Every structure is written in structure tokens, then in C-alpha cells.
Amino acid sequence: MSAASCLRSEDQFLCSICLDVFTDPVTTSCGHNFCKNCITEHWNVNVPCHCPMCKKDFNIRPELHVNTFISEMVSQFRQEAQQKASSSSSEQQAAKPGEVPCDVCTGTKLKALKSCLVCLTSYCETHLEPHLTASRLKRHQLMDPVENLEDRMCVKHDKPLELFCKTDQTCVCMLCSVLDHKTHEFVPLKEEYEGKKAELGKTEAEIQQMIQKRQLKIQEIKESVDLSKEDADREKAEGVQVFTALKESVERSLNELIETIEEKQRTTEKQAEDFIKELEQEISELMKRSSEVKQFSHSEDHLHLLQNFPSLKAAPPTKDWTEVSVRPPSYEGTVVKAVTQLEETLSKEMKKLFEAELKRVQQYAVDVTLDPDTADPYLILSDDEEQEDHSDVEEILPNNRERFFAPRPPHLPPSCFPIVHPFGPRHY
Incomplete structure (x- = not known):
């Protein structure tokens, strides 16, 4: 029999109890075949004895005999499957560290392609083929390969975790739902998965929004640093x-x-x-x-x-040199006069510098007042850049002059009170 024919009829060699290829196949009196160990354990648990396939009851436990024909066919099937696995193993890659290995491979473990949640086994491409061709195994749920499949089994009942207990917020098996969690609310794992997945989607959206806000804040800080650098460069150049x-x-x-x-x-x-x-x-x-x-x-x-x-x-x-000397x-006064002239020059330069700085700060304040919440009616400039006092706008714009100018003592002239600079207070 060729390998192709074996694969086409391999569902005939699967035990309906363990869903795996027969091991020591035996035939009941009703004509159905099972693994000897599987049917024996089944009858040890279920009394009276009955056939798992046709549900026929037996008053007396039937005597089991090995089915020689099926046994030979299974042996040949196993041999051809092993040969095929050996021939394809050279083409497939061995599992690397961090990758899930095939649980069926002997010797060199090949990289698993899928994991079966029913069999709790991971399969390489060769050993996965029965799950893709056998009618019974096609009903099994396959997923991307994962390790520790035993964690998907209930530790108490040794059954697959198929339900989610909303009361205790934990995964349970079918027996848990009728025993330990009898009065609790349950939903299928897939339904809870979809809900949690939707919540994670919202969380991801919120996280992305937080990332965007922080990226904008970074951009804002960088722009502030750039403005500060421009101001520093300008100050250095003026200095x-x-x-x-x-x-x-x-x-x-x-x-x-x-x-x-x-x-x-x-x-x-x-x-x-x-x-x-x-x-x-x-x-x-x-x-x-x-x-x-x-x-x-x-x-x-x-x-x-x-x-x-x-x-x-x-x-x-x-000549009379008596009075000649x-x-x-x-x-006297030469150095003082020179210093006085120097002070006058310094005073003129300082006045020019202060006027330029004051004009720049006032312009900055006017730019800020474009926001109606921070507008200052006393800092509106005309076309010739002369400061104007538009008292009529006080009814429209709030008087937030204190945002830019601190209160000054009455005995000091206007040029002596502190001006709030965009990068720190400066006093003139």
C-alpha cells in the first residue's frame, strides 16, 4: 500500500476513544475496533459494558481478541508514515531555541507548525497532516504553536478549559461548571475572548492617544528649547x-x-x-x-x-632768571573727566539696549494676547508700533495685565518695574 493510499484511509486506523492511531487494535462482538487499553478502561468506568460507537449493551464483558488484519495495516501505516516523516525532516527546519518543537518527533525535534487544543499536542508539518485529512481530527481546534499546552487543562478534572466563569473571572472546564461553579455565570472562551479583545483595542487606542500627547509634548519642549536657543544666540550677539x-x-x-x-x-x-x-x-x-x-x-x-x-x-x-621756573x-580732573565722558557713553548705550529689549518684550506680550483668555487691553500696538491704551476693549477682553507686568512701587518710574520675559524675569 502506498503512502498516499494510507493517508487517504488513515481515519480507518483511528481509535474513536483516544482519536489516535490504533495501539493493539481489538474488535468487539458488534464489529467496532478500539485500542485494547482504551476499551478496557472505558468498560472499567462504565457499567454495564456498552460499545462507545453503537451504544450496544453487553450483559457480560465480551472477551477481546487482537484484530490481526487491522494490526498489520496499522503497523504498515506507522512504518510508511515514519518513512515519510524521515524523508521530509531533512527539508524541514529543526526547532531553534525559543521555537515550539513538535511533540511527536523522535530524535531531532522539528519546528511545530500548529498546536491542537483537543489533543494538547504540537505538530510539525508531517505529523499535522492527519489533522488536515482525517474527518474526525478535522473537528479539532488548531492554533499557532504554543508551549505548555498542559496549562490549558483543568488541573482538578484533567479536562480542557472551555468556559470562562464571569463570577470568579477564571477559565474552567465543563465539569467545573456543574460542580465547583454550579451557580456561577459562564460564557464560552471565544465570547469572553472577543469582549476582552475589544477592551484591549480600546486600551490600545488610549495608549496610542497617550503616546501622541507625549510626542506632542516632546515637540513642544523641543520648540521651547529652540526658541530659548534663538533667544540665547540673540542675547549673545547683542552682548x-x-x-x-x-x-x-x-x-x-x-x-x-x-x-x-x-x-x-x-x-x-x-x-x-x-x-x-x-x-x-x-x-x-x-x-x-x-x-x-x-x-x-x-x-x-x-x-x-x-x-x-x-x-x-x-x-x-x-636775562633775570630769578622768577623763571x-x-x-x-x-587734576583729567581722569575724572575721562571717566565722566565714559559714563555718559555707557548710559547712552544702556538706554538704547533697554529700549530695544522693552520693545521686544512688549511685542511678545502682544503676540500672546492673541488668545482672548489672556488678552491685555493695554498692550495693543498701532501700525507705527506705538503703545496705545484702548480702554474701550476692557469690556470685551479681560484685563490680565498682571500676566505680563508685576505691580510697581509708586515712587519708581515705569522703566524700573520688572517685566515678565518669556524665558525668565528681568529687571530694568
Whole structure:
């Protein structure tokens, strides 16, 4: 008999009690075949004895004899099925770690293709074939392969868990429903599965909504960080610009101060040089007259001395240097004046900076007031960007000025009270 013919008629070799291929097949007097062990246990439990197929009662337990023909056919079927399994096992993959192995394979366990909830067995492609071709096994419920199929059996009654007890919220078998859970409410597992699946669908939708909200929050935070970075970059650029201007102003004032002091020093040195030159010239004239006087004073020529005495006695014309002096220049107030001018420059730059910052903050506040719940009627700008006071809009828009401006003391000018900046308070 070929393997194909065996497969076409294999339902003839299945025991109606265990739904598996016959083991030691025996025939009852009514002509039905069973596994010897299956029918023996059945008759041990059910008294009087009857045939599980036709329900015929036997007053005396029939003597069982092995059906030699069916036994040989079953043996041949098993051999051909094993050969086919061996030939196809080379084409199928062995079960890897984490995959469900076939419970029927001997030796190398092949990867299970399906699990039977009735047989509580996982089958590879070869051993699954009877469940796809045999009429009795086609009624079994198949599912994707899972491990620990014994967990799907009632530990108390050793029956499949087929019902769901809504009272105790647990899976039970048919015997549980008439014994331990007799007064409870039951539904089929599939019905409860559909309900729970629908609930999980709602839960999944809620989770996805939560994920979307958090993704939006992440985007919002990133946008805030980007705005903060833009503000920081702008502040740094303005700071560099302002402090560069201040540095240049300080250097310019220092250079002017040094130039003024050095100019005074040069004037003093020039005056001193002129005095020294004039004094040296007079000294030269006096030394010349002194030499002449000395020469004539040692002369023995009486006439010559007397003739030149009047011109020698008179001193050469010189300047009265008694009141002449070089006074060091006064530097008093020079540094103070330079610092004062620098303070004026700094004050002008600070005023420009404050005006620009105030204008930017006011513009930000106006942008925020686009929300009618936070509108401030005092922060509406005209086309020329001048602040206007539209008191007539107070009836329409709530006065939430405190959202942008904190109360200021009455003795301080408007430019001194704190302004709420979008990235932190700043005081001007």
C-alpha cells in the first residue's frame, strides 16, 4: 500500500476513544475496533459494558481478541508514515531555541507548525497532516504553536478549559461548571475572548492617544528649547555687540586720556628745553667775558688795560632768571573727566539696549494676547508700533495685565518695574 493510499484511509486506523492511531487494535462482538487499553478502561468506568460507537449493551464483558488484519495495516501505516516523516525532516527546519518543537518527533525535534487544543499536542508539518485529512481530527481546534499546552487543562478534572466563569473571572472546564461553579455565570472562551479583545483595542487606542500627547509634548519642549536657543544666540550677539562697543569706547577714552597727558608733558619738556638752551647761550657769553677779564687782569700793558677797562667792567646783557621756573602741568580732573565722558557713553548705550529689549518684550506680550483668555487691553500696538491704551476693549477682553507686568512701587518710574520675559524675569 502506498503512502498516499494510507493517508487517504488513515481515519480507518483511528481509535474513536483516544482519536489516535490504533495501539493493539481489538474488535468487539458488534464489529467496532478500539485500542485494547482504551476499551478496557472505558468498560472499567462504565457499567454495564456498552460499545462507545453503537451504544450496544453487553450483559457480560465480551472477551477481546487482537484484530490481526487491522494490526498489520496499522503497523504498515506507522512504518510508511515514519518513512515519510524521515524523508521530509531533512527539508524541514529543526526547532531553534525559543521555537515550539513538535511533540511527536523522535530524535531531532522539528519546528511545530500548529498546536491542537483537543489533543494538547504540537505538530510539525508531517505529523499535522492527519489533522488536515482525517474527518474526525478535522473537528479539532488548531492554533499557532504554543508551549505548555498542559496549562490549558483543568488541573482538578484533567479536562480542557472551555468556559470562562464571569463570577470568579477564571477559565474552567465543563465539569467545573456543574460542580465547583454550579451557580456561577459562564460564557464560552471565544465570547469572553472577543469582549476582552475589544477592551484591549480600546486600551490600545488610549495608549496610542497617550503616546501622541507625549510626542506632542516632546515637540513642544523641543520648540521651547529652540526658541530659548534663538533667544540665547540673540542675547549673545547683542552682548558681544554692546560690549565690543563699550570696549572700543573705553580704549578710545583711555587713548585720549594718555594723549592729553603726554601732550602736556611734551609742552613742559619743550619749555624746559628752550630755557636750558637760552641759559647755555648766556653761560657761553659769560665764560667768554670771563676769559677776556682774566687775560687783561694779568697784562703788564698799562695803557691797554686802561683803554679797555670800561668795556670789560660792564657785564654782558643777560636775562633775570630769578622768577623763571618750569612748573609741572596739573593733571587734576583729567581722569575724572575721562571717566565722566565714559559714563555718559555707557548710559547712552544702556538706554538704547533697554529700549530695544522693552520693545521686544512688549511685542511678545502682544503676540500672546492673541488668545482672548489672556488678552491685555493695554498692550495693543498701532501700525507705527506705538503703545496705545484702548480702554474701550476692557469690556470685551479681560484685563490680565498682571500676566505680563508685576505691580510697581509708586515712587519708581515705569522703566524700573520688572517685566515678565518669556524665558525668565528681568529687571530694568
